[in-house]
Amino acid sequence: xxxxxxxxxxxxxxxxxxxxxxxxxxxxxxxxxxxxxxxxxxxxxxxxxxxxxxxxxxxxxxxxxxxxxxxxxxxxxxxxxxxxxxxxxxxxxxxxxxxxxxxxxxxxxxxxxxxxxxxxxxxxxxxxxxxxxxxxxxxxxxxxxxxxxxxxxxxxxxxxxxxxxxxxxxxxxxxxxxxxxxxxxxxxxxxxxxxxxxxxxxxxxxxxxxxxxxxxxxxxxxxxxxxxxxxxxxxxxxxxxxxxxxxxxxxxxxxxxxxxxxxxxxxxxxxxxxxxxxxxxxxxxxxxxxxxxxxxxxxxxxxxxxxxxxxxxxxxxxxxxxxxxxxxxxxxxxxxxxxxxxxxxxxxxxxxxxxxxxxxxxxx
Amino acid sequence: xxxxxxxxxxxxxxxxxxxxxxxxxxxxxxxxxxxxxxxxxxxxxxxxxxxxxxxxxxxxxxxxxxxxxxxxxxxxxxxxxxxxxxxxxxxxxxxxxxxxxxxxxxxxxxxxxxxxxxxxxxxxxxxxxxxxxxxxxxxxxxxxxxxxxxxxxxxxxxxxxxxxxxxxxxxxxxxxxxxxxxxxxxxxxxxxxxxxxxxxxxxxxxxxxxxxxxxxxxxxxxxxxxxxxxxxxxxxxxxxxxxxxxxxxxxxxxxxxxxxxxxxxxxxxxxxxxxxxxxxxxxxxxxxxxxxxxxxxxxxxxxxxxxxxxxxxxxxxxxxxx
Numbered sequence: 001x002x003x004x005x006x007x008x009x010x011x012x013x014x015x016x017x018x019x020x021x022x023x024x025x026x027x028x029x030x031x032x033x034x035x036x037x038x039x040x041x042x043x044x045x046x047x048x049x050x051x052x053x054x055x056x057x058x059x060x061x062x063x064x065x066x067x068x069x070x071x072x073x074x075x076x077x078x079x080x081x082x083x084x085x086x087x088x089x090x091x092x093x094x095x096x097x098x099x100x101x102x103x104x105x106x107x108x109x110x111x112x113x114x115x116x117x118x119x120x121x122x123x124x125x126x127x128x129x130x131x132x133x134x135x136x137x138x139x140x141x142x143x144x145x146x147x148x149x150x151x152x153x154x155x156x157x158x159x160x161x162x163x164x165x166x167x168x169x170x171x172x173x174x175x176x177x178x179x180x181x182x183x184x185x186x187x188x189x190x191x192x193x194x195x196x197x198x199x200x201x202x203x204x205x206x207x208x209x210x211x212x213x214x215x216x217x218x219x220x221x222x223x224x225x226x227x228x229x230x231x232x233x234x235x236x237x238x239x240x241x242x243x244x245x246x247x248x249x250x251x252x253x254x255x256x257x258x259x260x261x262x263x264x265x266x267x268x269x270x271x272x273x274x275x276x277x278x279x280x281x282x283x284x285x286x287x288x289x290x291x292x293x294x295x296x297x298x299x300x301x302x303x304x305x306x307x308x309x310x311x312x313x314x315x316x317x318x319x320x321x322x323x324x325x326x327x328x329x330x331x332x333x334x335x336x337x338x339x340x341x342x343x344x345x346x347x348x349x350x351x352x353x354x355x356x357x358x359x360x361x362x363x364x
Numbered sequence: 365x366x367x368x369x370x371x372x373x374x375x376x377x378x379x380x381x382x383x384x385x386x387x388x389x390x391x392x393x394x395x396x397x398x399x400x401x402x403x404x405x406x407x408x409x410x411x412x413x414x415x416x417x418x419x420x421x422x423x424x425x426x427x428x429x430x431x432x433x434x435x436x437x438x439x440x441x442x443x444x445x446x447x448x449x450x451x452x453x454x455x456x457x458x459x460x461x462x463x464x465x466x467x468x469x470x471x472x473x474x475x476x477x478x479x480x481x482x483x484x485x486x487x488x489x490x491x492x493x494x495x496x497x498x499x500x501x502x503x504x505x506x507x508x509x510x511x512x513x514x515x516x517x518x519x520x521x522x523x524x525x526x527x528x529x530x531x532x533x534x535x536x537x538x539x540x541x542x543x544x545x546x547x548x549x550x551x552x553x554x555x556x557x558x559x560x561x562x563x564x565x566x567x568x569x570x571x572x573x574x575x576x577x578x579x580x581x582x583x584x585x586x587x588x589x590x591x592x593x594x595x596x597x598x599x600x601x602x603x604x605x606x607x608x609x610x611x612x613x614x615x616x617x618x619x620x621x622x623x624x625x626x627x628x629x630x631x632x633x634x635x636x637x638x639x640x641x642x643x644x645x646x647x648x649x650x651x652x653x654x655x656x657x658x659x660x661x662x663x664x665x666x667x668x669x670x671x672x673x674x675x676x677x678x679x680x681x682x683x684x685x686x
Contacts (some may be wrong), residue, residue, distance in 0.1 A: 076473075079463075110441050120452040124635050163465055167438040202434035208425065209431050242631035243429025312522055321604065322456075322495065361460040364433045 022354045037072035038358035039205030048331075057347040062087050065130060067098070071360065078104050085130075089148070094184065098129075098152060113158040119150040121157050121171050122198050122216040124252050126150045126233040131353040132362070133314050134248060134276060135327050142269020142291035145230055147182030151218075153194055154297040167202040177220045180228070195219055202364070209247075211237035212364050216254075230254055236364065245284065247275040255295075267295040274350035276363050282320065288313035290333075297337075307337040313349075323359065327351040390537035393532045396523075397443040397470075399454050400427055400653040402510045403480055405664055406520045407447060411527050414654040415532045418655075423656035427453055428500065428603065432460040435675065437660030445526045446470040449519075469530070478526035480519030484509040487584050500603025509516045511521070511653060512585035513549035513556070513668065520545050531565065552665055553589065559672040563679055565622050567592060570622070575679065577618045577646070579628035582653055586671065595623045598640055606636065615643035625678045629653045647678045 047061030065087040074080045081301050083099035121127055128151045138148055142219035155175025162168045179187030204210050212351035218230040234255035240245040253271040260266075269292070269351045276286030290311035297305045310332040328350050335343040340349025393416040396407040404419035411417075420436045421427060429451070440446050448454050452645055462471055486505030494503045509515035524542040528535045557564075567575050575663040576587075577595040580602060587594055595618055600610045616624070626646045628637055630653075641648050651671045652661055661667040 017409060027680060037645055043535070066684075073661075105463050105466045109468070110466040112466050114623060118523055157464075161438065161441050161464075163442070167434040169434070169437075182630065200434065202438075204433075204435060208422070210431070210435070238431060240429070240431060241426075242426040244633075281636075321500075361455065361457050363464075364431050 022268075023103065024029070027200070032035070035072060037070060037361075040069045040355060040357035040359055041161070042131045043066040043352075043354045043356075046136060046325075047346075047350045049207070049350075051346045056345050057349075058091070062088050069360075074102060077106050078102050084205075086315070087091065087149075087160070095183070110161045110163065111131065111158065113156060115156045117152060118157065119152055120175065120196060121159070121173060121216070122218055123194050123214070123232060123254070124236055124250060127363075131325075131355075134250060134286060135288050135313060135347045136273060136327055136351045137331070138147075139270065140292040140309050141268070141271035141290075142252070142313065144268065144270065144292070145256050147252055149182060149217070151181050151194075152182070155194070157266075161263065167200075171197070171198040180220055181335065186342065190220055190222055191225055192219065192221035192227070196204045205237065205239070207236065207239060208241055209239040210364065211235060223314040227259040228259045245276075245279050245283055246278045248284075248286070250274045250276075265296065269293055271296055276315075276317070282318055284317040284319075286315045286317065288315060305338050312313045324354045325351070325353045368520055377559075388570060391532045394444045395442055396445045396447065396527070397439050398447045399458065400449055401511060402516065402664060403447050403519070403523065404451065404657075405547065405655055406480075406516060407445070407523050407527070407676045409545045410520055410524050410538060412537060414531060414537060415527065419657065421654065423652060423654040423659060423661075424631060426629070427654070428453075428455050429457065431648035432457040432464070434464075436461045437464045440465040440470060441467050442471050443467065443476065443480060444530045445476040445523075447478040447480055447523050447526060449502045449507050449510060451484075451505035451509075453481075470543060475529040476526060478522045480522045481507060482507060483521040484515045484518045487588060488581065499599075499601025502602075506581060506584050507652065508582040511583060511671075512589040513664075514552045516664070517546045517549040519597060533613050533675050552668060555665075556668050556672050557590055557660050557668065558677065560592070562676050564591055566624075573621065575674070576625040576649075577625050579615070579626065581625055581634050582629060590672075595621055598626065600678075601645050607632070611636070611639055612643060615640055615646075618646055619644045625675060627651070629677070647675045649678045657684050 023178050034168055043063065044065040045061065046056040046064040050057045050060050067083060067085040067087055069083050071081040072079065080102045085098045086093055086095040091262035097117060099118045101114045101118045105112035105113060111183040121129060125133060125138065153175035155173060156172065157173035159169055159171040162170065173196050175194045177190040179185060182196060198214050198216050200212060201216040202210060202212045214233065216232045217295045219228065232252060234252040235247040238245060251273040253268065255269045259264045272288060272290040274286055274288045276284050278284050292309040294307055297307050299305050313329050313331045315327055315329040331347040331349055333345045391594065394411060394414055396411065396415050396417045397416065398404040398407060400421050401419035401423045406413055406416040407417045418437060418439055421430065449456055468474060471477060489505035490501065490503050494501050503536045510517060520542055524538045563575065572610050574593040574595040577598060578600045581597050599606055600615055623646055626637065626640055626648050628648065628650050630650050637648050637650065651674050652667060655661060655664055655667055661670055
């Protein structure tokens with residue numbers, strides 16, 4: 001019976017995947033018709049295995065995500081993108097539209113916008129698909145504040161490149177906000193939709209290096225009147241030589257405040273830092289250092305409770321080319337809370353990501 | 365004061381704002397942004413005083429693998445003309461840079477967009493089906509044409525055409541600039557032919573057998589221009605670092621074929637090149653492949669002379685410093 005359910009589950013996922021694969025093949029065959037439509041497929045395979053008895057790893061190697069991407073110019077002014085993905089959520093495979101939008105950088109000088117469903121353009125990790133991240137799984141604050149991959153919603157986002165003698169791009173977006181994060185229900189009409197802003201600047205660094213820094217803000221008030229505000233900063237610095245990323249430093253710090261209609265506010269803070277060095281032409285070694293705390297955690301008499309979650313994830317990355325990435329990581333974490341026993345977790349993780357077909361050029 | 369009087373009262377102020385901006389437009393230089401510094405130099409040669417140029421790359425990068433850094437976006441947002449080498453050399457980053465710039469005129473198909481490679485007689489164009497198992501191949505052909513003065517002169521036609529489209533008032537000047545540039549490249553070509561004579565005659569004495577091997581096939585246009593032949597590349601597949609096995613095999617094969625020089629761009633891994641030298645005993649010649657505005661080879665002629673002299677020195681003294 002269990003096998004029958006499993007088979008049915010796989011069948012339900014595989015049917016649309018096969019249909020889409022056939023569609024992609026058909027689109028690919030039509031790609032030379034002058035329309036400029038491009039197709040690509042990204043596979044993200046992840047395994048997590050116990051290293052101790054207390055580990056929460058599921059001891060299996062799975063397809064975490066299979067993503068299909070269609071993009072290209074729609075006409076002389078607009079571009080379009082469709083991204084559909086089958087992904088594993090808590091052991092259940094779900095097939096859904098991740099992004100579907102039109103956009104243009106040709107209508108308003110120094111501006112670009114997109115209209116539709118997309119990953120909200122804030123922070124660092126939230127703007128990238130998980131298979132393009134430099135490590136395997138999300139830092140705790142990203143998981144808590146944005147979801148396992150990204151906060152997705154439907155709306156409009158506008159970016160303006162200021163006419164200054166240095167790079168300063170301002171982004172603002174408004175989306176439905178009926179739901180927030182990565183959820184699979186329609187949600188409810190919010191009291192204030194999700195709205196966000198981002199200011200990004202960039203500086204060249206010596207020896208072919210560069211650093212991008214951003215300040216971010218997001219807010220939404222749910223149907224129940226819970227007002228959520230996120231403020232954060234991110235920094236990405238890279239030193240590249242002859243195609244080899246010699247050094248990468250990626251970090252984000254976020255604070256979330258939730259003010260319910262009734263009761264006291266909750267504030268949480270999280271930061272991660274990920275330095276990564278090239279130890280050979282195709283091999284990099286990085287260390288994810290992650291810290292998360294609920295700042296307003298209190299006991300029954302209202303006294304603050306010290307709490308923190310710390311995580312260290314040394315990660316070895318090997319790339320045969322820009323289209324294939326293999327990773328091995330040791331994920332160690334400890335959750336501490338006053339008057340409670342520490343919760344430790346140790347997991348061995350592995351990942352293989354591949355990109356087939358066209359691959360859009362990357363942002364910095 | 366009547367409404368008419370109010371309006372006429374503003375006229376001097378409006379004139380004061382409009383006239384300087386009109387005159388600024390009339391005398392404004394065409395802003396040309398190029399990917400590689402060599403194309404910026406070409407644009408300055410062709411456009412003369414009518415243009416101001418800026419290269420996105422510094423000349424010491426591998427032009428295949430560059431990030432779409434935000435500074436590129438800022439520079440292209442202000443550009444009147446964006447000129448790339450094309451032939452897929454910059455395919456990994458320029459589409460993102462152009463899209464993010466929000467500048468309609470420099471998007472592909474726009475008046476200010478130019479691909480210099482379009483006017484070049486392309487080498488190594490593939491006629492068979494291409495896929496990624498073949499490495500980082502360029503179906504449209506080898507994009508490193510800028511290492512040949514004559515091919516660069518061909519590419520300059522695209523730059524002149526783009527300048528003419530965005531600044532038709534100076535069409536005659538751009539035509540003159542292009543013609544003068546072709547003459548200059550012809551003279552440089554002859555000079556480099558003379559410089560390379562010792563190497564060429566050695567190759568002729570060897571019955572035309574190749575005396576050099578490349579790390580990556582980016583000197584094809586240079587070698588083709590001066591009648592030199594290549595044994596092939598140390599890379600087994602373009603863009604894929606050679607394995608230890610490949611290094612051993614190609615080192616043995618090159619040594620057996622009496623190859624004298626291993627020619628590589630200065631951004632390739634020195635350890636791999638050193639290993640090849642150890643295995644084969646073949647001299648390394650490591651040179652820049654682009655003008656380096658803040659480095660030692662600031663002009664195209666300097667760069668060409670340096671490559672030619674390095675090759676000749678290597679075969680005559682068998683000792684060239686990296």
